Every structure is written in structure tokens, then in C-alpha cells.
Amino acid sequence: MSGVMKRMGMIFRAKANKALDRAEDPRETLDYSYQKQLELLQKVRRGVADVATSRKRLELQLTQLQKQSSTLEDQGRKALALGREDLAREALSRRAALQQQVTDLETQHQTLQGEEEKLTLAAQRLQAKVDAFRTKKETIKATYTAAQAQTRIGEAFSGISEEMGDVGMAIQRAEDKTAQLQARAGAIDELLASGALDDSSGLAKDDIQTELDRLSGGTDVELELQRMKAELAGGSSGGQQAIEGGQGQSQPRSQQPQDTPRFDKQ
Amino acid sequence: MIVRIMGEGQVKLADSHFAELNKLDDELLDEMESGDEPGFRRTLHALLDKVRELGTPLPDDALEPSQLILPSPDATLSEVRDMLTDDGLIPG
Numbered sequence: 001m002s003g004v005m006k007r008m009g010m011i012f013r014a015k016a017n018k019a020l021d022r023a024e025d026p027r028e029t030l031d032y033s034y035q036k037q038l039e040l041l042q043k044v045r046r047g048v049a050d051v052a053t054s055r056k057r058l059e060l061q062l063t064q065l066q067k068q069s070s071t072l073e074d075q076g077r078k079a080l081a082l083g084r085e086d087l088a089r090e091a092l093s094r095r096a097a098l099q100q101q102v103t104d105l106e107t108q109h110q111t112l113q114g115e116e117e118k119l120t121l122a123a124q125r126l127q128a129k130v131d132a133f134r135t136k137k138e139t140i141k142a143t144y145t146a147a148q149a150q151t152r153i154g155e156a157f158s159g160i161s162e163e164m165g166d167v168g169m170a171i172q173r174a175e176d177k178t179a180q181l182q183a184r185a186g187a188i189d190e191l192l193a194s195g196a197l198d199d200s201s202g203l204a205k206d207d208i209q210t211e212l213d214r215l216s217g218g219t220d221v222e223l224e225l226q227r228m229k230a231e232l233a234g235g236s237s238g239g240q241q242a243i244e245g246g247q248g249q250s251q252p253r254s255q256q257p258q259d260t261p262r263f264d265k266q
Numbered sequence: 267m268i269v270r271i272m273g274e275g276q277v278k279l280a281d282s283h284f285a286e287l288n289k290l291d292d293e294l295l296d297e298m299e300s301g302d303e304p305g306f307r308r309t310l311h312a313l314l315d316k317v318r319e320l321g322t323p324l325p326d327d328a329l330e331p332s333q334l335i336l337p338s339p340d341a342t343l344s345e346v347r348d349m350l351t352d353d354g355l356i357p358g
Contacts, residue, residue, distance in 0.1 A: 005291045006291070
């Protein structure tokens with residue numbers, strides 16, 4: 001595989017390896033070492049078993065020899081009782097040869113027993129050492145695994161590992177998008193302010209509405225003016241005339257048919 | 267083998283599926299190198315769909331390293347190209 005998948009995987013792994021040296025996994029080394037110790041212990045135990053078997057065989061031989069020896073002794077005693085000294089001598093000399101064998105075997109037995117004890121002790125010590133190593137190994141492995149997990153968490157937070165790399169990127173993308181939206185909102189505001197862009201929100205007024213507002217505003221002014229004039233006319237007609245006169249009306253007062261204000265007819 | 271789709275999560279895939287996926291993956295690499303953005307997008311989506319279809323999603327709390335990594339569905343050609351350079355998008 002040489003495509004994108006593999007290349008990306010390799011790059012991420014290379015980055016992860018910088019933080020976590022996986023050239024040699026100490027857990028594997030410890031397990032291997034423990035395995036080797038168990039094999040050694042097994043060899044020692046086998047040795048102890050072999051020595052014990054030999055010891056047992058010697059003991060059997062010794063029992064047999066001692067049995068033969070006592071038989072020869074009995075035979076010698078009987079021969080003497082029957083007055084056969086020659087026969088008794090023969091029996092006793094055979095017994096003496098057997099005794100020599102017994103002595104030799106006993107020496108061998110003692111040596112083997114000593115060996116066996118030593119080996120048993122060694123096996124026990126080794127067993128204790130292997131047990132202690134196993135405990136230590138498990139502790140080291142657990143510590144290493146914890147450290148590895150910590151490193152992974154560290155990696156994750158720093159964005160080295162692929163586990164969080166994508167999350168970091170997702171945040172980055174979200175931030176980019178937000179910034180993009182903010183920039184776009186800013187640009188739209190500017191364009192609206194400059195008038196280059198129409199506001200479709202309905203808040204801004206178009207020119208027709210502005211004209212209508214202007215006209216209606218003007219009407220209000222006119223109506224207000226009429227109302228005020230009517231008030232004044234109702235209060236005193238002289239006042240009304242004075243105002244009208246003041247406004248530059250050149251018509252003589254006699255030509256006015258009545259003092260009714262013109263605007264009331266409208 | 268465990269494959270990560272960036273931004274989505276991890277899926278477990280049987281090795282027997284890789285021949286099929288390799289074809290798309292190589293195609294994707296060719297398109298990325300030739301700068302064929304529409305082709306790249308099409309193949310990336312096809313590849314991701316295939317991985318999702320054939321794979322079994324891993325739980326979110328699984329801490330399994332990914333053997334293979336795929337860009338997120340919305341990754342652009344230039345983003346992926348950047349990721350494959352020495353420094354990439356992720357520092358370290």
C-alpha cells in the first residue's frame with residue numbers, strides 16, 4: 001500500500017514515535033527475561049528430580065545389600081553351629097565384600113543427598129527470585145503502560161497523535177468558519193452602509209416610501225396649520241384679520257363679505 | 267487493521283478488504299499529485315464510503331493506534347497535500 005492512507009499513517013506514526021520511543025518495548029524484554037528465568041528454574045527442578053531418583057535407587061540397592069549381608073551373617077552363624085567353620089568363613093568373607101559395597105554406596109548416598117539438598121535450596125531460592133522478578137516485572141509493565149498512556153494523552157492534547165489531531169483540525173475548521181462568517185458579516189455591513197448592497201431586511205426605506213413619508217409628513221403640517229388657524233378664528237376674528245393683514249393681504253377690509261375663514265370650507 | 271477517518275473515528279477492517287481499498291487509495295494519490303480536485307473529491311468520498319461500509323466502528327473510548335489514516339470527508343486537496351509534507355498540519 002502506497003496511497004494516501006499509508007502515507008498519512010506513516011507520517012502520524014513517525015510523529016507519535018518522536019514522543020514515544022517504541023524501538024524496544026521494555027515490557028516485551030521483561031517478559032522474555034521472565035521466560036528465560038522460568039526455563040532455568042525448570043532445569044534446576046529437573047536436576048533436583050534426577051538427583052532424588054538416583055538417591056532412591058541407591059537406597060534400594062543399599063537395602064538389598066544389607067539384606068544379603070544379614071543373610072550371609074545368618075548363614076555363617078548356622079555353619080559355625082553345625083561345625084562347618086570353612087563354610088562360615090566363606091559366608092563371612094562374602095559378607096565383608098558386601099559390606100564394602102554398602103559403605104561405598106552409603107558414601108555415594110550421602111554425597112547425593114547433599115547435592116540434592118543444595119539443589120533443592122537453589123531451586124527454592126531461584127523460585128523466590130523468579131516470583132519477585134515476576135512481581136517487579138508486572139509493576140514495571142504497569143508503570144510503563146501508564147507512562148505510555150500518559151504520553152498518549154499528552155500527545156493527544158498537544159495534537160501530535162492522530163487520536164486528537166483530527167479533533168484539533170475540527171476545532172480549527174470551526175474557528176476558520178466562524179472567522180469567515182464574521183468577516184462576511186463585517187463586509188456586508190460595510191456594503192450596506194455604502195449603499196452598494198440593498199438591505200432586504202425591510203428596515204431600510206426605498207425612495208418611493210421616502211417620498212410618501214415626505215408627502216404625508218407635509219400633509220400633517222398643513223392639517224396642523226389649519227387646526228391652529230381655526231382655533232384662532234374661533235377665539236377672535238380681529239386676530240385672524242390682523243394675522244392675514246400681517247401676511248401682506250392688500251385687499252380692503254370692506255371687500256371681505258364676512259369674517260368666516262376660507263379654510264373652514266375646505 | 268484499524269483505519270481512522272479523521273474527524274469521524276476509527277473502524278476495524280479485515281485484511282481481505284485491502285485489495286479493493288488499495289485501488290481507490292492509489293487513485294486518490296494520483297489525483298492528489300496531479301491536482302485533480304474534482305477527481306480527488308469523488309475518489310475520497312468513494313474510499314470513505316467503502317471503509318464505512320466494510321468496517322466495524324470502534325468505540326470512542328478505545329485507545330488503539332491506527333495503522334492507516336484517511337482525511338476527513340471535507341478535506342481539500344491542498345489540505346491533504348499539506349498534511350503529507352514533512353511538517354504537515356500537525357506540528358511535531
